[in-house]
Amino acid sequence: MVWTLAVLFGISAILLILSSIKSLKSAKEEQKRMDLAHIALVKDINDLQDSIRTIELSMEIILKEAGIQxxxxxxxxxxxxxxxxxxxxxxxxxxxxxxxxxxxxxxxxxxxxxxxxxxxxxxxxx
CATH class of the missing domain: 1.10.10 (Arc Repressor Mutant, subunit A)
Incomplete structure (x- = not known):
């Protein structure tokens, strides 16, 4: 009976360790995926800011060329x-x-x- 409890306790400890390792790996993968999404979002925001800056400069040039004050x-x-x-x-x-x-x-x-x-x-x- 004691041996059975010891074996079951040992198996549960091994399963707990394996589960912790697997959840740690999945957490790392999730973090990596979130980092990639964040990088893509920051790149899109920078592209939009560049586009806005270009449009503002173009508008300023057009207004100046047209002589509109x-x-x-x-x-x-x-x-x-x-x-x-x-x-x-x-x-x-x-x-x-x-x-x-x-x-x-x-x-x-x-x-x-x-x-x-x-x-x-x-x-x-x-």
Whole structure:
């Protein structure tokens, strides 16, 4: 009886050691996988930051070449108004949201609105 208990105790100790080794290996593999995911995420963030920097520099060059003089607040307001317009907001709702007149919003959006072609109008009149 004593031998049986000793053998069972020994087997349980061996199984406990093997289980600990296996869980340690799986924890190391999981840590390695998380490290690779973290590295990929950091690389993607750096790529996005580089893209944003490039876009900002391109925008600055285009504004300077076009001779447009806008302050940062004016540029921010124009960006927000254009974003709202592109998302389908009406000029009236944008004017209410920004607390400016509809005519000012229309003037801001004029260069970005698609003008209907006059040719189609003439063809329908004939």
């Amino acid at each position: 806008l302050s940062q607040s004016e540029l921010q307001t124009l960006r927000e108004v254009l974003d709202l317009y592109k998302r389908g907001y009406s000029i009236e709702s944008i004017a209410k949201k920004k607390q400016v007149s509809e005519s000012e919003i229309s003037q801001m959006l004029a260069p970005f609105q698609i003008q209907p072609e006059e040719r189609g109008k003439v063809a329908n009149e004939i």
